[in-house]
Amino acid sequence: MARKLIMMRNIIKRYYIGQPNELQILNGIDLDIHEGEFVAIVGASGSGKSTLMNMIGALDRPTEGTYFLNDTDVSRLNDKQLSAIRNKEIGFVFQTFNLIPRINALKNVELPLLYAGVKKKERQERAMELLKLVNMDDRYTHKPNELSGGQKQRVAIARAMANNPSIILADEPTGALDSKTGHLVMDIFHKLHDEEGKTIVLITHSPELAAETERIITISDGSIISDTGKTTKGTSESAVSETEVSTE
Amino acid sequence: MNLFENLKMSLSSILSNKLRSLLTMIGIIIGICAVITITTLGTTLRSTITTTLNSLGSNLIGVFVTTRSESYYDTIDTVYTADDLISYSTLEELTQEYPELRVAAENPIGNASLKNSLGKDLRINLVGAYNGTLDQNGVRILAGRMISMDDVSQKKHTCVVSNIFVRQYFKNDEDPIGQKIELIAEKNGLSYEFTIVGVSTYNSMINGALSSNEDDTVTPVYIPNSIAREINNEYGEQYEFGWVLSYDPKTDGKLAKQHIKDFFNEKYSTNKNFMTIVQSNQDTMKIIDVVINIITIFVAVIASISLIVGGVGVMNIMLVSVTERTREIGIRKALGAKKTTIRIQFVTEAMIMCLIGGLIGLALGLFNGFLAGVIANFVINQIPTAKQVLGTITMVPSIPAIIISIIFSMLTGVFFGYYPASKAAKMNPIDALRYD
Numbered sequence: 001m002a003r004k005l006i007m008m009r010n011i012i013k014r015y016y017i018g019q020p021n022e023l024q025i026l027n028g029i030d031l032d033i034h035e036g037e038f039v040a041i042v043g044a045s046g047s048g049k050s051t052l053m054n055m056i057g058a059l060d061r062p063t064e065g066t067y068f069l070n071d072t073d074v075s076r077l078n079d080k081q082l083s084a085i086r087n088k089e090i091g092f093v094f095q096t097f098n099l100i101p102r103i104n105a106l107k108n109v110e111l112p113l114l115y116a117g118v119k120k121k122e123r124q125e126r127a128m129e130l131l132k133l134v135n136m137d138d139r140y141t142h143k144p145n146e147l148s149g150g151q152k153q154r155v156a157i158a159r160a161m162a163n164n165p166s167i168i169l170a171d172e173p174t175g176a177l178d179s180k181t182g183h184l185v186m187d188i189f190h191k192l193h194d195e196e197g198k199t200i201v202l203i204t205h206s207p208e209l210a211a212e213t214e215r216i217i218t219i220s221d222g223s224i225i226s227d228t229g230k231t232t233k234g235t236s237e238s239a240v241s242e243t244e245v246s247t248e
Numbered sequence: 249m250n251l252f253e254n255l256k257m258s259l260s261s262i263l264s265n266k267l268r269s270l271l272t273m274i275g276i277i278i279g280i281c282a283v284i285t286i287t288t289l290g291t292t293l294r295s296t297i298t299t300t301l302n303s304l305g306s307n308l309i310g311v312f313v314t315t316r317s318e319s320y321y322d323t324i325d326t327v328y329t330a331d332d333l334i335s336y337s338t339l340e341e342l343t344q345e346y347p348e349l350r351v352a353a354e355n356p357i358g359n360a361s362l363k364n365s366l367g368k369d370l371r372i373n374l375v376g377a378y379n380g381t382l383d384q385n386g387v388r389i390l391a392g393r394m395i396s397m398d399d400v401s402q403k404k405h406t407c408v409v410s411n412i413f414v415r416q417y418f419k420n421d422e423d424p425i426g427q428k429i430e431l432i433a434e435k436n437g438l439s440y441e442f443t444i445v446g447v448s449t450y451n452s453m454i455n456g457a458l459s460s461n462e463d464d465t466v467t468p469v470y471i472p473n474s475i476a477r478e479i480n481n482e483y484g485e486q487y488e489f490g491w492v493l494s495y496d497p498k499t500d501g502k503l504a505k506q507h508i509k510d511f512f513n514e515k516y517s518t519n520k521n522f523m524t525i526v527q528s529n530q531d532t533m534k535i536i537d538v539v540i541n542i543i544t545i546f547v548a549v550i551a552s553i554s555l556i557v558g559g560v561g562v563m564n565i566m567l568v569s570v571t572e573r574t575r576e577i578g579i580r581k582a583l584g585a586k587k588t589t590i591r592i593q594f595v596t597e598a599m600i601m602c603l604i605g606g607l608i609g610l611a612l613g614l615f616n617g618f619l620a621g622v623i624a625n626f627v628i629n630q631i632p633t634a635k636q637v638l639g640t641i642t643m644v645p646s647i648p649a650i651i652i653s654i655i656f657s658m659l660t661g662v663f664f665g666y667y668p669a670s671k672a673a674k675m676n677p678i679d680a681l682r683y684d
Contacts, residue, residue, distance in 0.1 A: 054678050057582070059581075059582065059677050059678050059681075060678055079586075079587060080586050080587070080588075083581065083584050083585065083586040083587075083589075084584065084586075086581075086582060086583070086584045087583065087584020087585075088584070092582050092583070094681070098575070098578075098579045098582075098681065099579075100576050100579060100580075101576075102260065102261065102264050103260070111580070111583050112583045112584055114253060115580075115583060115584040115585050115586075115589065116584065120253075159583070163584075
């Protein structure tokens, strides 16, 4: 069995604490994710999966419970330390890509490296390498508005990989893409998982996408209601296409 | 993240919205431009006045009799006697005690006429002089010597003429020293003969502009004041309320002033009603300097109020920018930017914006100063007397003002950028990422 990367124990998240409208979103989540796993977290809107994702991504701290990420107790870190964790341990991929519009693809990929204090030359080399990995190296000077949705998401994935994080955390990464482009993006995740051994956590409400992963964790009303240890993999035969059609 | 990366990032963000950045900067531009223009005019005014005053002789010290009473209306003329005033013999005593001191007063007694060596009519200006009179006229001896205190006390018929006079009088290259000139004073119509003992320079600022025909220029001829007083029909001891003195420029002016003070304090120590005031040209210049400085600083401070207005404009636009870029801030935080990093980014942006505004303002301010100089010189050139006195004005930008205003503009950016930057830094990344 591989090393435990994520170990959550009794994670509770409440909002509006002490107020009449106090709200408990997560009701004591226990979750272990091992190195090299490809996990899908599914659940309907309002089930608490986004809150769980924020927790995993160190964007938020739990109200109660402990969360060990790569042997660090994230639930006890201060704001500055959380920033460092996000920078080094987590690679975010968002539904709406979240590239910075003013700067080109290369600079976008360079950002996490910049915040990690990597020197300029090394930063550029690494960013180019990553863009090559997602077949976007020929468009490195393009700004986000000059790229199609699929291309943007590929740049975003390259950015997520910048500091070689422990986990790629993808929040509905195909949600804003058509199904064909979506598949191409999923193929990149499969490639990262199969070839680089990356741990990937995919948050989605789509059962089809979830079915492509090894393990599906279903959340409902702030609790894990099912957790399959699936080993079968989805369709990852088709490689990333060079002739991807723009979706915009 | 290093400073250079930060500067580059700020610059790219400022340039991504050029028009808005420029409009935001206008307050700063106007503020700095006004401050630089005003300080340039101030320093130029000061240097022009200093130059002009220096040309009148910077080694002059005045001594004046004044009442000991503090009441202004207790006027001197109702109570003074000749003993209360300063007599010429007192000055003789002073100059004997302190040889570096000279009597610099002058006593113009009107014109005199004479014929030059070729028999052509010449007019000159007769000036009763002492050994330091040239200091007050801002001229110096070219050859020979100045009239001495002995010449005055012994009423020797000596004179000092200007180099212009030498050209007017001696049409061939004779040595003027030792030559005798005969002139008729217009005051009393009598004829006098003087021996030239020295030749001085000519100061057009004091003695008047040169005529287009040099022969028509009326130049001063300095004669011992004892003789000038006779021509003026004045006899006996000379008493004055005040005298202009000067000191040898090779000696210490402060010491000379102290000597004069000590001498007269001693003289007036027994006088119940009167005392003396000693004031040097340097003192006057210092006062003028202080006054101009105060006025310049005062106006510059008023002008810099527009910097505050400009700063508020910058703050306003930074707040807008922070709101607009909420999502970007969220992304940066998700990618690992710390609070400090975000804060520094936005403060740097505001600071760079103000710095650019400040530099543009500086350039405009210097241009304004240059323009003012061109206009001033144009006007001066139209007025010959002004040109004689002022010459050509050179604009002098105030270096301290430039440095201070540039630093101040940057500080404005930091001050007014800090609040928006903190707002950005404090944003919750989850909310910021969800912001549309």
